[in-house]
Amino acid sequence: MNPRSVVVTGAGRGIGRAITLELAHAGFDVIGTVRSEDRGEALRAEVAGTGAAVRTVLLDVADPTSCVQAFTRIAGMTGGGPWAVVNNAGFAQPGAVEDVDDEQVRQQLETNLVAPARIARLVLPAMRDRRAGRIVNVSSIAGRVSLPMLGWYCASKRGLESVTDALRMETEPFGVKVSLVEPGSYGTGIWEAGADLLPDEHASAYGDQYAAAGEVLRGVRNLPGPRPVAQAVHKALTARRPQPRYLVGGGARSTAVLDAVAPTAASDRVKQLATGLRTAPPRVTRALARLRGR
Template sequence: MTKTVVVTGASSGIGLATALELASAGFDVIGTARTEEKARSLRDKAERIGAGVRTVLLDVTDATSTVCAFTHVAELTDGGPWAVVNNAGMAQPGAVEDVDDEQVRRQLETNLVAPARIARLVLPRMRQRRSGRIINISSVSGRVPLPFLGWYCASKQGLAAMSDALRMEVAPFGIRVSLIEPGSYGTQIWERGLELLPERQQSAYQDQYDSAHEMLRGVKDMPSPRPVAKTVLRALRARRPQPRYLVGNDARGHVLFEALAPTAATDWAKSVATGLRTPPPHVARMLERLRGR
């Protein structure tokens, strides 16, 4: 019997790549989108590659919308899906002190509370079947905190901790939980981040925000997120999936550097990278040469 997988936030970026990859591999994919226009676009893209994707409207930050969406999913799947890929997310940039309470709550609601809410809805049927998968899309930022992404990193570190606890809790019932931790890939999450930058003129970090604005405008040059989608497919096909999957050489490099280098060294490197500190002239020249390669 074909296994059904729900992919949240499937209209763009990692979610879109994952929905198409899984559908092409023979899974019965239900992709969620916030609007009918985005849902239609997802279906059209799936048809163009000869795959079928069903869609359900869902705003993961709205508890009522989530219950309605997964009630519909249960009707489409004889009680509930075999797997859920919690991909829907957002990135709130800004210094910790510049991000107000409402923005903080939205960040945590989207990236942390929503996956837990969805797990709560699908677990009873998975437990009854004694089979199921939950895959949470995190980020290398869940292991490597960065200046000006403190709240985003907090949401992803929280997601990692929640996933670890959930993995142990549901394992006796035949349910497997995995965390996918990608490095840098081209997705709209960073383009949308431009709209969420705090008011620069009123911040002590105005210069750094100006630099971040220019950096975020260049994310279109980042590689396709298909490696992340292929990793999700590998995790779903595995008899014993790994608890965590790091995706990308940059992710592995960042995690290794964070683990091996002294905190003072990693703080300095991140501060230089984000414009908080200026390196000595000879180091600046070396960095310029490396960027030019």
Template structure:
């Protein structure tokens, strides 16, 4: 029997790459979308890739929508899916003090509460079958905190904690829980997040937000998220998946450096990178000399 997999937030970026990868590998993929228009675009993408993807409308931040969608999915999958890939997410940018309660709740509801809610809905049938998998898409931010994305980091580090506990709780029932931790890949999550940026003119961090704009512009040239989709396929295909998959050289390097570097040094480097700290003048002069001598690289 073909194994059914639900991929939330399957209409773009990592979610779309995962849905198409799994469908091409023989899984029965059900991709979720917030609107019928987006669902139609997902089906068109699947048709162009010459694979089949079924769709269900779902807003993961809405409990009623989630129950309704997974009731429909249960009918489509003989009681419930074999696996779920919790990919749907949002990013709330801004300094911790600039983000209001509404923004905090939306961030945590979508990235943390929603995957736990979905787990509650699918686990009873997985336990009865004594087989199933839950794959949660986290991020390097689930290990490493950075300024101006603190609430996003909180949601991903919370997801890592929940995933770790859930993995142990469900192991005896034949259910495997896996965390995927990508580095930087080309998705539109940060571009979409700019609509959630707190007001800048009244912020003490206005200058640093200008630096964030430049980082966002560079993000448009990031690599395709195919390696993340490959990692999800591996997590669903091998008999004994690893608890965590760090995906991307930057993710592996970033996690190692944050673990090994003294906290004060790590804090200083992050502060310089985001415009919160200014390097000593001698360092700035040395970099300027190198640039004049060798040119930009």
């Protein structure tokens, strides 16, 4: 076993790509999982262009057979199994709770919640035998703070946080350290991709909100890059005593605090206003208009 071998799932883009670059440059033997040969080739070329290296393996985390095949191959590549796994692969299914059908719900939970647990199940026997290993699960501020129109995504991340907490306590006696990384909003492509998954606005009571949300999601351009998330993962892998949770970004920290201390009714109202489920009182709208005009 290479003591510096780390598997990063969903390494082909967004946060996964940032984590792969960060760890490769820090000297880790990074194995990035991707869903296609083309994406793997592009990732290897990008990392090589920065003076580092990465190996890739094909993996669909939502497919149990693919997981077994990929981690069997990875065990051969690492002399028995990786030292660490970063469960990053995921997607965001938008839509009101009543508009997301059962199959979409299953796919959301399978990818964001069941798959990280499945992967932990595949790597933990070797980690326990070595009495060493780390698992880092990438969640989201949405795992702490539920938002309208993202209920099932929030549910998948809230579930991941609960499972991660249990896993951390279960594996600690065996020398395996488990951490959770909770990013705020970063420019990763997840929200632009989510726009294509919005329910049909013409067949929903929430059509106006979907039309507005689609424009916002497809127009996301000014979010910061995801390197702070990659740096948090690096800390979780290198700290002698890693933190149970790494909340990443000022926006995530302030959102978590405000949601925890604000009355539920007030928090609900702010989230409804933010997503267009409610409109601000006329006097507030006029005041905002005056501020924008300055």
